[in-house]
Each structure stands twice: as structure tokens, then as C-alpha cells.
Amino acid sequence: MSTVSRVINGRADVAVRPETRQRILTAARELQYRPNAIARGLRLATTGTLALLVPSLRNPVNSAIVRGAFDRAWERTFVLVLAEDSGESDAAEEAYERLVEEGRIDGLLIQSARLGNTHLDAFAQGPVPCVFIDRAHPGSGRNVTMRDADAGRTAAEHVLALGHRSIGHLAGPPELDTVSRRRVGFVERVEAVGCTPALVSAPLSESGGYAAMQELLAACAPTAVYVANINQAVGAVAAVRDAGVRVPDELSLLCHDDDPVCEYLDVPLTAIRMPLHELGSTAVDVLLEQVEGGPARDVEVRTAPELVRRGSTGPAPR
Amino acid sequence: MSTVSRVINGRADVAVRPETRQRILTAARELQYRPNAIARGLRLATTGTLALLVPSLRNPVNSAIVRGAFDRAWERTFVLVLAEDSGESDAAEEAYERLVEEGRIDGLLIQSARLGNTHLDAFAQGPVPCVFIDRAHPGSGRNVTMRDADAGRTAAEHVLALGHRSIGHLAGPPELDTVSRRRVGFVERVEAVGCTPALVSAPLSESGGYAAMQELLAACAPTAVYVANINQAVGAVAAVRDAGVRVPDELSLLCHDDDPVCEYLDVPLTAIRMPLHELGSTAVDVLLEQVEGGPARDVEVRTAPELVRRGSTGPAPR
DNA sequence: CTGAAAGCGCTTACAG
DNA sequence: CTGAAAGCGCTTACAG
Secondary structure, three states, rough: HHHHHHHHHOOOOOOOOHHHHHHHHHHHHHHOOOOOOHHHHHHHHOOOEEEEEOOOOOHHHHHHHHHHHHHHHHOOOOEEEEEEEOOOOOOHHHHHHHHHHHOOEEEEEEEOOOOOOOOHHHHHOOOOOOEEEOOOOOOOOOEEEEHHHHHHHHHHHHHHHHHOOOOOEOOOOOOOOOHHHHHHHHHHHHHHHHOOOOOEEEEOHHHHHHHHHHHHHHHHOOOEEEEOHHHHHHHHHHHHOOOOOOOHHHHHEEEEEHHHHHHHOOOOEEEEEHHHHHHHHHHHHHHHHHOOOOOOOEEEOOOOOOOEEEOOOOOOOO | OOHHHHHOOOOOOOOOOOOHHHHHHHHHHOOOOOOOOOHHHHOOOOOOOOEEEEEEOOHHHHHHHHHHHHHHHOOOOOOOEEEOOOOOHHHHHHHHHHOOOOOOOEEEOOOOOOOOOOOHHHHHHHHOOOEEOOOOOOOOEEEOOOOHHHHHHHHHHHHHHHOOOEEEEEEEEOOOOHHHHHHHHHHHHHHHOOOOOEEEEEEOOOOHHHHHHHHHHHHOOOOOOOOOOOHHHHHHHHHHHHHOOOOOOOEEEEOOOOOOHHHHHOOOOEEEOOOOOHHHHHHHHHHHHHOOOOOOOOOOOOOOOEEEOOOOOOOOOO
């Protein structure tokens, strides 16, 4: 039995007679033997399972990130379980209890961090390695993020280069670290040329984008607006259309996140494409470093945000 | 130790002195004791885990179904692991080996059935209960589906009632059971009034919808088109716009699947809303019946497809 | 080079 | 009413 175990697990440290090895391998094939993962897990104190805590299963914007994480985890022979941190009272805690405290997982990817959330430190210090993905938990030393501030800067540079000086930003909720970093980068560049951008915050939804764009148009009639999120952008485009404002002649529109939808809206949307899949796979790699005993660390995915130019941005009207 | 186990698991069959029970409960709370799920799983030959095999993590159209499944599984104290059946060579088999044959799961939800797929029977007869969700595997006796044919009928009745007689259907790939049933229901009703609908099949993507709609317009200049899927619809709307055809004056457009996007397109899209969340939760319930020892069965979610009328459908032009 | 033994953390008949 | 024992299917020192 022990020889079988050694052969099946390919352990080179103990010599096995070639003939014995063959007999074992043949028998295993015939019997379709596969070691039981649960028994193995109990013995090895390892489950081969990672969990991903998502803010909401409702919003599929994150699906490219999820896919990146899944693909890499699968490659590295880990299985991924899904958990939801809806933001309600104790959703996150309950997930934590059932996954970490019951010993079901080897590592935890948290995609649902909200600035000011009090549970987060407890998770970071828990018995199971964890990593904050996309939305950082500042100071935790275990954040895997993208260059969101650079995305904001790229957006600003694009509209500034087109001559715009009356500029707005349709931002996301302030408790979300990602959209906040976009805002900071954008505002920094716009202010660098002596302008003050108009800012409106809204939920990351179509209806949020619609209402906030109406507000922005009424408040300051900008000639260029950077929208923090693709869902908002769909609503913003509709608001602009309903207001009778022409894109890009009267208003340039630019959105964060690229998506197939961008190409098919009434005016194809210029967008900032982020390395979402890479973020997911990197986060798994960083988490597994910890699982294998390494120290936690912050990692920023190096791939730069990419401006995908389409028809919705053009020269500033004079 | 055994008394502790009995108290923690709330087994009423063995009497425990109230004082002992209290001592146990108090100690458990103080120590933050939680039974280890892996050890429990080994002993009980039960994992508390279900797997969901999705066709592609790329397409998030299914996210409402996934959410429904997740929510119900979680409620019933099961955890959900994700697996991908990309349709490539042995993706599904590999997932099956790692999840079922290694004993990681108690039940399997298969959302990736394709008509004619040869692995499916093996899965259905495997050692672990399974259920086909949304896309049926005909004859398996374990399908949990929605009323897709009725959705097609509802769509047909709507455009017929508006007086349309020159009617098209932008269908999905024939190997997908769901879109096929939509097509059958739609065609049946249209033919019942003596018309022959024009049919074009396309992948369930924006670009697929765009190209197929162009084809449909060129082939027969229909006055009403039922689009089989929301992603296709986004492309179809763009194709109609690019062709200079006015909606709904010259062409009524109606799509399967409701989505926030429908409200914000240049013409708000009339859509058929399906009980996606309910499908997910029902599938979990049906699967757990089997896990608990019951027989497999086909279930169709009773909730009827609902026509959500918006601006994209109107009376037939004369 | 290979087999027998212990033990991972539980649950459940079975004694007492 | 409660405790001691066996066993779920593995892996890994340890004998031989």
C-alpha cells in the first residue's frame, strides 16, 4: 500500500523496482484508481481548494477576473469554490466560518473589499493565507491590483490631447478602492494643466450611470467625460442621447473597462482596457506563494491599461 | 468525545444530561470549535460540495442561473465549486476526473450539455448524482429546464398580434437544446397562421448577431425579428441601425432574455424574461433530492416566460 | 527495495 | 447517560 502511494505520487526519494512500479501503474489503470481527495486532504492537512469571495454574483463585470483566477487555479491543480459577500450584515463572516474555520480551503481570494470594512483585518490575520484582489485593503500587505491610477491618467491624457478643458468624471462609490484610484489618477492629470474636473459619484450600474450623467450635463456642460465603469457607461450613453447631445461632436465619452458592448452602442465607445484575466491569474499565483509557505506581499500587475480608441472621443468643440 | 459529537450535531436520538450539554456548548463557544469538514467528509462519505459545470466562463449571460444555484446551495449548507467545460477535447472529462473520481463532490450540475455530446451519458450514469440544467440532455431523465418553447410561442404571438406576417428568427447554434426549443415554439406559432419564418443561425455573441441580422435583412426584409439571445440582440440592433432601418416603424425587434442593457439601447428592447434565478435554485433542489437517495427526474420550472414590452416592437407597417 | 503501523479529525455502534 | 474502540482512505516515517 505504501509503495503504491509512493509510485502514484511520483516520489523520487524512495527507490522502487521498475517491475514493481509497472505492476502498480498497470493495476491502477485497470481499476481506474484515483486517490480520494478527501482522505488525502485529511492526512496532508491540505485541501487543494481555493475560495473566491466576490462582492456580488449579480454583477458579472468581474467575470474576466474570475475566469483568470479559475484558469490558473485549475492549471495548478486547485479547485475554486465560490462565495458571496453581498455586503449585508454577516454574509462575509458566515462565508469565512464555513470555508476557513471548517477547514475547507487552503487559501482565500477576496474580491469584495470595501474601504472601512472591519472584518477584513481578521481575515488577513486568519489561519489561512489570503489575498485581496482588485480592490485593495490598504496596509494589509497582500493586495493584488491593477494600475487603476494609470488608467485614470491615460484617460485624462487622451481627452487633454484632444484639446478638452471642460472635463467631467463620472466616478464610482468612494468606498471602492478601484474606482477611487481611477479618479485620483484622472483628477491629478487634469489638474496638472490647471483645470478642475467636475465629479459625480454613482453606483456601478446602468441606472446609476444614467442619472449621474444627467446631473453632470446639467451642472457644467462638459465637453469630455470619463466614466468609471462599463455598466455606468451604458446608462451614460443613453442619458446623453436622451439629452440630445451629439457624441463626439459636442461631447467626448470615454469609459473604463472594455467590453464587446462598447463596439455596438450607437456610438462605439472609446475605452480603457484592463488586464482582467491576468489579474485573476496573478492573484492565484501570489496566493499560492503564501500557501507554499512564502510571505505575503503586494503585487501590482505590470501590464499597462490600454486605450482602445473608437468613435466616441474627438477634438474639443471650439 | 462522542458525547460532544452528538451534542454538536444536535442528534436527538441519544439522551444527554442537560448539564453536560451546557458544558459542551459553552466550551465549544469559548474554543471557537467548528468540526473539520474534511474529517467529517471522510467519515460520512459526504463532502457538502456540489459542482457546476459551465460551458464557458467567458459568457456571463448565465450568471443569474449561477447565482440561483449558488444561493440555494448555500442555504442548504452546500458549497459550490466551479468547473469549466470549454467544449475542447477533454475539458469535461478532466473536470469529471478531478471532481467526481477524486471524491470531491456529492452532486454535479451540468450546464454545458451540447446535443450529440458523447460524454454526457457516462456522466449521467456515474457514481455521483447529476442533473442537466437549462440545456437538456434528452432522454437522460434528469433535466431541469425552463419553458423555452413557450418563450418562442409568446414571442410569435406578440408579433402576430401586431399584424406582422413577414417574420424572421435569428436563431442560435442547432446543437444547443435551449435555443432550439425557442425556435421550435416560435416557428410552430408562426406557421399556424400560414406564414413561413425566415431562419438564420448564429453564435450567441454580439458579432454573431450583427452578421446574422445583416443576412436576414438582405435575404427577406422581414418586418419583425425574434432574436434568440441577448448578446446577439446587441449586435442585431447595431446591424439594423447601420442598415438605416428604423425600429419599430420598419422593423420590430424582440429578444430572448431580459437584461438591464435592453432598457438603454438606442431603442429600448422588448424582451422575453426568463426565470433564470429560479432555474438555478430548482436545479439544486432537484439534485439534492437525488443526493438524499431519491430517484432522478425531469423538472420544468413552471414560471411562464414573460413578455416585457418596450419600444422596439410596434404594428406591422402596411 | 517493500510491508506493517500510526495517525489526520471525525462519527457511530457498542459496552458499561 | 457517557466513554472506549473502530474505521473512513490516505501518507509517511520506520522496520525488516
